[in-house]
Amino acid sequence: MINIGSTVFDSLLTEAVQANFQEDMIAMPPEGDILREHPFSKEHIRRMDKLFSRERNRAVAKRALSFTRAAVIVICVLSTLLASLLMVNPQVRAAVRDAIVQFYNDHIRITFDDADGGDTDTPENPNVETKTAQDFLPHYLPDGYTLLAEEILGYDCFKIYMDENRNMFMLDVALLAAHGLDIEHSKYRTEAYDGITYHISETYDEDAYSNIVWTRNGFSFALAGLLPVGDLLQIARSVA
Amino acid sequence: MLSFYIAMLEKDEERDIFAEFYNAHRGRCLKVALSITKNKAWAEEAVHEAFLRMIRHKEKYFSDPCKRTGTLIVIMVKSAALNKLEQENRLDHALLEDVEPFVGDGLPDVFRIVAGKEAANRLQYHISQLDPINKSLIEMKCLLGKTDCEIAELIGSNKNATAVRIHRLRRKLYDSLRKEGFIDD
Numbered sequence: 001m002i003n004i005g006s007t008v009f010d011s012l013l014t015e016a017v018q019a020n021f022q023e024d025m026i027a028m029p030p031e032g033d034i035l036r037e038h039p040f041s042k043e044h045i046r047r048m049d050k051l052f053s054r055e056r057n058r059a060v061a062k063r064a065l066s067f068t069r070a071a072v073i074v075i076c077v078l079s080t081l082l083a084s085l086l087m088v089n090p091q092v093r094a095a096v097r098d099a100i101v102q103f104y105n106d107h108i109r110i111t112f113d114d115a116d117g118g119d120t121d122t123p124e125n126p127n128v129e130t131k132t133a134q135d136f137l138p139h140y141l142p143d144g145y146t147l148l149a150e151e152i153l154g155y156d157c158f159k160i161y162m163d164e165n166r167n168m169f170m171l172d173v174a175l176l177a178a179h180g181l182d183i184e185h186s187k188y189r190t191e192a193y194d195g196i197t198y199h200i201s202e203t204y205d206e207d208a209y210s211n212i213v214w215t216r217n218g219f220s221f222a223l224a225g226l227l228p229v230g231d232l233l234q235i236a237r238s239v240a
Numbered sequence: 241m242l243s244f245y246i247a248m249l250e251k252d253e254e255r256d257i258f259a260e261f262y263n264a265h266r267g268r269c270l271k272v273a274l275s276i277t278k279n280k281a282w283a284e285e286a287v288h289e290a291f292l293r294m295i296r297h298k299e300k301y302f303s304d305p306c307k308r309t310g311t312l313i314v315i316m317v318k319s320a321a322l323n324k325l326e327q328e329n330r331l332d333h334a335l336l337e338d339v340e341p342f343v344g345d346g347l348p349d350v351f352r353i354v355a356g357k358e359a360a361n362r363l364q365y366h367i368s369q370l371d372p373i374n375k376s377l378i379e380m381k382c383l384l385g386k387t388d389c390e391i392a393e394l395i396g397s398n399k400n401a402t403a404v405r406i407h408r409l410r411r412k413l414y415d416s417l418r419k420e421g422f423i424d425d
Contacts, residue, residue: 021379021383024368028271033269040281040284048262
């Protein structure tokens with residue numbers, strides 16, 4: 001006799017249960033004999049077929065989802081690589097840029113109305129001058145000055161006047177643009193005349209141009225020259 | 241490309257794995273369930289439930305071919321059969337005869353036992369004399385390694401009642417060995 005703890009009985013019990021179970025399984029008649037003695041009902045066969053069919057479909061769907069996910073990832077990676085390679089090409093980049101600009105012009109561009117409630121961007125607006133940019137002429141010219149050249153770009157017109165000493169002044173008339181003034185290296189002031197405000201930039205440097213800009217009825221005007229500001233202002237006031 | 245895709249979706253080794261396993265073990269599963277339920281419709285339901293449970297946890301039971309054994313499905317069928325009896329209020333929770341009342345842990349802390357094949361053989365004999373229901377409970381305890389609570393959950397029974405029943409089974413088997421002189425406490 002040996003003194004042993006109760007765990008030995010549990011081990012013995014487990015061993016005995018396993019041995020008994022195996023004996024029961026061995027003692028079982030063959031599958032065919034059992035099924036002849038106890039055939040399954042049709043309802044049971046139908047239920048089991050449905051169970052296995054559902055499980056097969058689920059496995060197929062799961063595998064299809066897995067393949068699809070992998071395919072999408074591969075396509076995304078390849079597309080990204082291809083796009084990166086194409087964007088290195090200048091022609092492709094230019095085409096993309098043109099497409100974006102076209103889209104912007106067609107769908108996104110925003111136009112602003114002026115204070116009169118009309119659209120100053122379109123020459124057809126009755127509040128805007130019916131003239132074109134090239135129709136505007138200075139009716140006062142200092143002695144000796146004549147029109148040297150004229151250039152028309154869309155709605156804009158650029159005129160150059162010169163005298164016999166090759167002194168020049170330029171008049172730029174623009175419909176859909178605005179002119180700026182450099183007031184950092186010059187003296188800036190404004191003058192009002194006949195309802196129009198003239199912005200004057202008088203240069204300190206006698207070799208640099210003085211500038212006058214103003215707007216009227218949708219047009220923007222810019223006058224630049226080496227002439228005294230007084231002469232330039234007189235020319236500006238005569239533009240009509 | 242499409243045929244390759246379809247072929248990948250249905251691998252030969254997995255195509256009817258569940259159906260093949262079922263066909264190999266369905267007979268013994270039904271016989272085992274019948275021995276417990278004594279009702280063919282209930283027995284068929286127990287077989288269906290056991291296979292359904294196995295499919296739902298297929299990663300656990302089917303991932304390793306070594307686990308696809310008849311032993312596991314038979315025990316699952318037995319637990320499903322007990323569950324069915326419990327649902328139908330047919331699971332008998334009556335006291336086992338000739339068993340001492342449940343007091344504390346029950347078995348003595350230390351006892352002496354005659355080691356050897358004889359004790360194991362006698363214990364095996366007593367187990368074979370148990371009715372199918374009690375045998376199923378002790379098999380779930382010893383072969384699956386489940387706790388009393390887990391067994392109660394498997395068969396849908398009350399935890400305390402199941403624990404008491406299993407304890408009394410162990411006590412009965414223990415007393416059988418003691419009466420035959422294999423245990424001296």
